[in-house]
Amino acid sequence: xxxxxxxxxxxxxxxxxxxxxxxxxxxxxxxxxxxxxxxxxxxxxxxxxxxxxxxxxxxxxxxxxxxxxxxxxxxxxxxxxxxxxxxxxxxxxxxxxxxxxxxxxxxxxxxxxxxxxxxxxxxxxxxxxxxxxxxxxxxxxxxxxxxxxxxxxxxxxxxxxxxxxxxxxxxxxxxxxxxxxxxxxxxxxxxxxxxxxxxxxxxxxxxxxxxxxxxxxxxxxxxxxxxxxxxxxxxxxxxxxxxxxxxxxxxxxxxxxxxxxxxxxxxxxxxxxxxxxxxxxxxxxxxxxxxxxxxxxxxxxxxxxxxxxxxxxxxxxxxxxxxxxxxxxxxxxxxxxxxxxxxxxxxxxxxxxxxxxxxxxxxxxxxxxxxxxxxxxxxxxxxxxxxxxxxxxxxxxxxxxxxxxxxxxxxxxxxxxxxxxxxxxxxxxxxxxxxxxxxxxxxxxxxxxxxxxxxxxxxxxxxxxxxxxxxxxxxxxxxxxxxxxxx
RNA sequence: GGUCCUGUGGCCGAGUGGUUAGGCUCAGCUCUGCAAAAGCUGCUACUCCAGUUCGAACCUGGACGGGACCUCCA
Numbered sequence: 001x002x003x004x005x006x007x008x009x010x011x012x013x014x015x016x017x018x019x020x021x022x023x024x025x026x027x028x029x030x031x032x033x034x035x036x037x038x039x040x041x042x043x044x045x046x047x048x049x050x051x052x053x054x055x056x057x058x059x060x061x062x063x064x065x066x067x068x069x070x071x072x073x074x075x076x077x078x079x080x081x082x083x084x085x086x087x088x089x090x091x092x093x094x095x096x097x098x099x100x101x102x103x104x105x106x107x108x109x110x111x112x113x114x115x116x117x118x119x120x121x122x123x124x125x126x127x128x129x130x131x132x133x134x135x136x137x138x139x140x141x142x143x144x145x146x147x148x149x150x151x152x153x154x155x156x157x158x159x160x161x162x163x164x165x166x167x168x169x170x171x172x173x174x175x176x177x178x179x180x181x182x183x184x185x186x187x188x189x190x191x192x193x194x195x196x197x198x199x200x201x202x203x204x205x206x207x208x209x210x211x212x213x214x215x216x217x218x219x220x221x222x223x224x225x226x227x228x229x230x231x232x233x234x235x236x237x238x239x240x241x242x243x244x245x246x247x248x249x250x251x252x253x254x255x256x257x258x259x260x261x262x263x264x265x266x267x268x269x270x271x272x273x274x275x276x277x278x279x280x281x282x283x284x285x286x287x288x289x290x291x292x293x294x295x296x297x298x299x300x301x302x303x304x305x306x307x308x309x310x311x312x313x314x315x316x317x318x319x320x321x322x323x324x325x326x327x328x329x330x331x332x333x334x335x336x337x338x339x340x341x342x343x344x345x346x347x348x349x350x351x352x353x354x355x356x357x358x359x360x361x362x363x364x365x366x367x368x369x370x371x372x373x374x375x376x377x378x379x380x381x382x383x384x385x386x387x388x389x390x391x392x393x394x395x396x397x398x399x400x401x402x403x404x405x406x407x408x409x410x411x412x413x414x415x416x417x418x419x420x421x422x423x424x425x426x427x428x429x430x431x432x433x434x435x436x437x438x439x440x441x442x443x444x445x446x447x448x449x450x451x452x453x454x455x456x457x458x459x460x461x462x463x464x465x466x467x468x469x470x471x472x473x474x475x476x477x478x479x480x481x482x483x484x485x486x487x
Numbered sequence: 488g489g490u491c492c493u494g495u496g497g498c499c500g501a502g503u504g505g506u507u508a509g510g511c512u513c514a515g516c517u518c519u520g521c522a523a524a525a526g527c528u529g530c531u532a533c534u535c536c537a538g539u540u541c542g543a544a545c546c547u548g549g550a551c552g553g554g555a556c557c558u559c560c561a
Contacts, residue, residue: 029561030561031561032561033559033560038561039561041560041561042560042561043561044561045561046561048561049561085559170490170491170556171490171491172489172490172491172556172557173489173490176489176490176557177489177490177557221559241561242561243560243561244492244555244556244561245555245556245560245561246560246561247556248490248491248555248556248557249556249557249558249559250559250560272561273561274492274555274561275554275555275561276561277554280553280554281554282554282555282560283561284559284560284561285559285560286558286559286560287560316499319499319500319501319509319510320499320500320501321500321501324493324500324501325492325493325554325555326499326500327499329498329499331498331499331511331512332498332499332500332511334511335498335499335510335511335512336499336510336511337511338510338511338512339509339510339511342510345524345525349525373501379501379502381500381501381502381508381509381510382501382502382508382509384501384509384510385501385508385509385510386509387509388509388510389509392525392526395524395525395526396525396526396527398525398526399518399525399526401525401526401527454520457520459520459521462520462521463521463522466521466522466523467522470522470523475523475524476522476523476524477522477523477524477525478519478521478522478523478524479519479524479525480518480519484524
């Protein structure tokens with residue numbers, strides 16, 4: 001097997017991927033906070049890591065993929081003041097916090113299914129690991145990197161930074177961070193301005209709170225990932241991922257917590273996916289420019305002219321490398337839809353291709369180019385360019401302008417199956433079932449009538465039949481050996 | 488303000504110090520009763536300025552533009 005290179009945020013380089021205990025791989029990805037709908041930007045990240053997961057599986061690794069569900073709420077604003085997002089939402093809607101969590105978790109999983117993301121091996125929740133989070137906080141206090149202040153536990157960043165490289169992930173200078181931080185105004189519980197909470201004292205009216213050695217409270221924002229990754233993947237595992245916006249704060253603090261807890265950098269490879277933008281601006285809940293998956297599928301959104309199949313959206317996203325920003329627009333989506341159909345049509349044509357004694361094309365080289373692209377930090381853009389090359393070869397063979405041996409045709413099948421279906425996770429709707437069979441028969445009857453009309457040179461009738469079928473959603477292509485159709 | 492990333496043809500989007508990315512759109516041709524599809528051909532770019540180099544879109548410096556993070560965010 002050829003080496004796989006992945007870009008590691010820690011070293012800012014592409015590095016050869018070497019599993020700690022091959023063939024096993026542990027991968028942790030920061031999942032959603034389930035206090036509202038996942039938007040498309042979130043989905044991009046999870047689709048990107050689904051690609052990582054799928055490719056590792058394809059390469060023969062046995063992957064334990066852990067993606068958390070944050071259901072304990074995060075505070076709003078800087079930290080220690082402010083309100084838990086999930087509680088806030090719950091009060092607003094007069095619901096139990098867990099009712100909110102349940103509703104959005106169910107919705108999240110449904111969206112992931114629509115995008116054909118494989119479910120992670122474990123999807124742990126923050127509320128299910130309160131004890132583990134408390135234990136980590138306790139140990140960090142014992143190790144001298146955290147302190148209690150009026151029922152809240154803070155991580156002592158400045159002390160940690162004296163012995164460790166706190167900003168290893170982003171390469172920023174600590175002084176710059178200190179300068180950039182806002183004044184503590186009123187938060188005199190904290191010793192240092194960069195200190196962050198591991199455990200937060202709850203006010204009596206706070207809806208989600210748990211008992212602890214420090215009184216009633218709830219966990220801080222970063223500690224759940226430390227707790228759950230350590231529990232399921234061990235103190236040192238292979239890949240940790242998330243959106244790029246998590247690197248400077250969430251992941252930086254997570255690394256600090258793990259080091260302070262057990263002296264180990266949690267993951268060898270830190271992977272970060274880039275943002276989805278709308279008109280050049282990051283799509284985010286707080287900016288209010290986010291698209292909901294269902295709006296995109298249905299087309300019901302003021303910026304959209306039509307709806308798009310989830311597979312088209314997935315394909316659209318994978319046409320761009322995961323570390324580049326991807327701008328979202330109707331034009332780009334329409335282009336992706338046309339391109340997607342072209343690949344799909346070629347894949348279908350492949351089944352009916354007639355073999356020759358000789359090949360005029362080098363299919364093995366094409367397959368190698370696909371692997372080379374994927375091994376180069378999962379360059380799906382270049383890999384897909386190869387698939388379009390394959391589509392051109394298939395079509396031109398179908399037209400009799402080039403030829404392929406049986407072995408090469410079979411290899412093309414393997415390439416499409418491997419790279420498009422298994423690795424990119426693109427699923428093609430196959431019409432199965434009784435209704436579909438009946439539909440097939442009915443269309444065939446109509447095409448038969450149209451063929452007779454054409455034979456009689458009754459083009460008025462044949463065109464009418466074609467136009468009406470097109471209006472009904474059936475596209476007709478006339479070939480030398482009869483007509484074919486697609487929906 | 489600080490730190491970092493980025494600027495590619497009509498649009499989207501890869502990329503490497505010297506050779507065609509790819510997709511979409513558009514035009515022409517072939518095929519076709521017409522249409523659609525498909526194939527072929529064309530439009531062939533790298534923000535600007537300076538430097539390094541035999542040679543730079545790709546390296547360095549500067550300018551300008553865009554973005555991310557510094558507050559929860561994938």
